[in-house]
Amino acid sequence: MQPEELFGLALGIVPPWEVTSVSFSKESSRLDITIDFQRGASFPCPVCGALAPVHDTVEKQWRHLNFFQYEAYLRARVPRVKCPNSGCGVKLVQVPWARAGSGFTLLFEALVMTMSRDMPVNVIATLFAVTDKRLWRVLDSYTELARSREDYSGVCRIGIDETAARRGHEYVTFFFDLDRRKLLFGTEGKDNETVTRFVADLKSHGGAPELITDAAIDMSKAFIKGVREQLPNAAVTFDPFHVIKLMNDTLAKVRAEDARSFPEILKKSRYLFLKNPENLRPEENERLDAILASQNLKSAEAYLHKLNLQNVYFAANRQEAETLLTQWCRAAAKSSISLIKKMATTVKDHWHGILSHFDSKLTSGFLEGINSLIQAAKARARGYRNPRNLITMAYIIAGKLNFKSLYPQPT
Structure with missing residues (x-):
């Protein structure tokens, strides 16, 4: 031959x-x-x-x-x-x-x-002696073609999350189908206009904004405004993860203030307060107990408020949760710690969205899992100079797009 x-x-x-x-x-x-x-x-x-x-x-x-x-x-x-x-x-x-x-x-x-799923694009470019810009054009082309064939007519429950393309730089916002557990849309920014752009993309794929019944979001005012204006029938759910994260942020600030006054007691104790009790090692649990027994520590009170807020999410139903949350708000509002009072006000301002979780049962566990994969890709690439590249990679990782029908598979 x-x-x-x-x-x-x-x-x-x-x-x-x-x-x-x-x-x-x-x-x-x-x-x-x-x-x-x-x-x-x-x-x-x-x-x-x-x-x-x-x-x-x-x-x-x-x-x-x-x-x-x-x-x-x-x-x-x-x-x-x-x-x-x-x-x-x-x-x-x-x-x-x-x-x-x-x-x-x-x-x-x-x-x-x-x-591209497992290697940074610049590494692939070096391996094949081509520019990374040429490879990004390939990824963009296939992603756009695969997305053009997507059908969003069945989308009714969504989750919204944002992340930075690079540390301290441009943000991108992602919209997920919580039932099919896939990324629907990514766009630059984190304001209410991101929801407007999502709705336009949803319609272009056969979806209808009036059919969206639930939206799981964080407590961003921009997302709240965008959902109310663009998704008229969507009940907003503030996911437990974001509520507890906000409480942990508050606790961290209180502990930091105490640490300046009691450095020997609170040295290297940050993660003791952030961990759930069941996740503490015996020696960590012993040290935390000693810290909590110390006199004049605002951190001890703030930690108890955190545990009580977490207990709300063990409620069997919305009615029980509302009772527990009411008790928590009353106790937090009476606190002498201004940051805890501010947290109580925040909870009251987002009351219905917090309790909506007990009706919708929506959580951001899936979103956080996907976000960890996207963050891993971002870490491998050492950040993305162009936010559009991060969005393209997110589609490849989490969009569940049918690329196999677009090109022959390598053997």
């Missing part, structure tokens, strides 16, 4: 295309495979599909999978056809081994898509 025939079979080249030459250069570390079409061949018009004769050709080149450690390229004269049907004109034929406008073969792009 001749090399041309062998590579033709390996590449899946079928008539009227054929491999006409194969050249290898060790000096330039590359393999060039030339493909051409048979004389007299006709091709379907890219516009109407009618067979049309070749008008002229354009020389093109595509990067292919590496041949061992060497770069491999496909080269071909790509025909332009002049369609006999009026209105079509002269059009460039679509080759079967690459996307229109791409400088990579389908198999190369399939491998990049597969690797």
